[in-house]
Amino acid sequence: MIDLDDIDRGLLAALADDATQNAGALGRRFGLSQPATWRRIRRLTESGAIAGRKLDLDREKLGFGVTVFLGVKLATKGRVSLEDFERAVTAIPEVQTVEHVLGMYDYRLRVVARDIADFERVLRRRIMTLPGVGNVEANVLLSEERRPGPLG
């Protein structure tokens, strides 16, 4: 765990919004010199607080009109079946995220598809055939908003 001051939190929020900003421009915004800003960003990166970068793409313009979240319950459990399921599900290109959760489902998957027909193909051919898969619930994403979180 890393201790942050207000400037660190501001830098994190700014980089989460746009990671391509350079240290000079960010420094001016927070009243720091370029080297001082750079040192702070390096510390945030080395500590793992900044885990990486993500490309922000317009999914719909790229032809992916549908995003569906699936709640998956496994039919059989045990260490082996979890590993088999995880290995197989992460290999599906349309599956963007896989989260292991506790509650009414075992896994939460984010799936992209071109349209509903394409989603049905992915669901039938790829998801329902996964090892150990039991009950599956689908919710179609209508809107999504990422919040800055407790950085303000």
Next chain:
Amino acid sequence: MLDDLDRRILRYMQDTPTQSLPDLADRLTLTTSRLTRRLDKLRDAGILRGQRAVIDWQVLGYAVEVSLRVTLDKTQSRAFDEFIEAAREIAEVTEIQTFLGQVDVRLSVIARDMAHYQEVYRSRILTLPHIADIESLMHVARIKSDESLPL
């Protein structure tokens, strides 16, 4: 419309977003100026919106992550708007998604520990307007999280 080169550029950038422009051009066997023109075109078309830093909340001391699946009271015509507006005010909420299906809205909530989560849940979440039902999924592990598109 996109051609194969555009798709290849985006695919490489998705895999290694921190790569410098000259390195990326090298890998794609393009000149840097040709790559820059392509990227400008993708930006102008609104396809490439930018790059975001990914924050690891665990490193910042937020050990607990919970996914709250909320069903709203739809007899209230402004239920969605008012619920989302109020949820935006909670600092611990990192994601707000709306759905078509059994779930209306999902919130991602982070907290330092279970005691902190309990406090956020009782004093801020349960007081949100128009909740008919709420279910929680406790986050255990992220198995895949790159959110790459199959280009």
